Amino acid sequence: MKAKDVLYGVIGCGEHAVRGHIQPGLGTGLSLAGVFDPVRENASRAASLSRTLVTHFVSAQALIESSEIEAVLIASPDIHHPDQLLAAVKADKHVLVDKPLAINAIGMVKVREALRLADRKDLVVSSCHPRRFDPPYIWMKRALPRLIRCFGAVVSVHLDFSYHKPQAMWKHRRSLLLDHFPHEIDYVTFLLGEARFRATRLHDGHDAYGVAGVRADGITFSFSGTRRLDQTVYPENIRVRFERGEITINTKTGEGWVNDHSNSRSETLSVQPTDYDVRFRRLMGNFVRAVRGREKSYLTRLDLVVNTESAVALAHQEHFNSLRR
Template identity: 30%
Template sequence: MKKLKVGLISFAHGHANSYFASLAGMPEVEIVGIADESQSRVASIVERSGVPYYADYRELLASDADAVVICSENVHHAKQAVAAAEAKKHVLCEKPLGISVGEMERMIAAARENGVQLMTAFPCRYLPAVTGAKAAIERGEIGDIVAVKGTNHGTNPGGWFTDKSLSGGGALLDHTVHVMDLLNWMVGSEAKEVYGYAASRFGETKIDDAGLVHVKFAGGAFAVIDTSWSRPRSFPTWGDVTMEIVGTKGIISVDGFAQKNEVYSDLAGKGSWSYWGDDMDRLMIESFVRSLLEGRPVPITGEDGLRSAAVALAAYESAKLGQPVAL
């Protein structure tokens, strides 16, 4: 069996742990290294797995890896993805793809010029409710999409996410991109105008933890997304991904994490929701790996990442100006 040799760059983003577990469970994958400037952050996983550790991601890029998964702080995505592409490695990069349109364009260009693929990590495309809605839309069950109301609520993740010098932005950037990618995928029309609101409403951090994004599409549809870190620590789960999709013939309601059990634990001291549905991270990782092994285009491209992040960045500009911004 041909194996894909994969390395991981940084475990700064918590999704890296899930991605690692998914890769480790695939017989067609060989994990050839973990690079992280913070050895303590990956010490336990390196010790358990026996995977080689690199303090400098450039040492990993000098290895025989075929591809890398980047889960570093947002400000590092571009330089690491460009370096990986120049080392002829395929890239799966955590969202948001970048923190400026220019650097995302450089990432896409570097992959193209070096003959490798760049995929953006948008696992929400693999949620059962989302794939079901996409199929129903393609069958024409609700006609043409007219409007969408979406949410991506979450708990403030803290740490580097609230440090703009590392994150590039708060909740508006962090949470707009997931739902915006689903809208781009389903509406089938480019976003042309954005009106945004961003503020700090739910905590003591100065970075934005509340956001609303209004989007007009070239085809006439419009959408509004609540992208706030508004979930208190006491809430049963970290957040949600929902959409109310209004068409000319009907409406589809999507609750991405509705496949859950309610768990009441004295140990935890509160009720919680335990998700039992399909593992979206695993499905995304499998699609990345198999696309590369089979020589097919990756399903979620760098251009997809650019289109969604560009809306979030435009929303910040709109919030600053107090008026809509054209894309």
């Protein structure tokens, strides 16, 4: 017997919500039932993607409180995430909230409260870290044991991206570190496992950021990224350094390079490149299956806290150190 679709509502119906969540969510067991966006054209565009009748709500709170809605996707501007997350959990809704979950310490308090309450109510709270579902990033994760046997232990991980210039004016006042560091630190955790770490902000602006740090296991990491391209493209690079070699992958093309330090030889490799449809469809599929109790959410409560708390600290205080705890 086919399970009923999970009826969900969307708060914030901009381009990312449409392309990264609503379209990939079609056919996964999610059914769009409600929308709210202060820009009516955005809400109408999102609603037009649904195969069923969609309610246009007059406010985010009205959507959250509606008995029609079982789950809420929060894709509003970052500043609203903590309050909307907490309100949704109080209203007994499962939540998929875009990152960052908070942008300051006050918001972080609300996020922690929401997660504690979600635990008591047995509600799913998830977020958007699609690299865990992306072919080249998965390839590196699966190949890691074999690479360690060939080249020795992991020494460092470097992640880099180069995106198009932000268009929305509010994004010109946004910390790129707050927006993107959660992605990078989440992938390092996915790749290597959980570990406490300390990190330092090297630079942060609306169109560039850099962070460097070290984990409790001694593995160092560095992240850098810019949003200065005129074209709407998303090239990303993964570089993992081992004791006796290193692997670099261009995730957009799937091209890679293997450098063997023992014999000074280099060779190319080819992996499946980034597939945005696949990674977001898998992410949305995990959310609906977690809501139905068929599998666990791909992010733990600890993942959500660490990814957000460390980004907030680095954006406001320059340093983050969980090694002292």
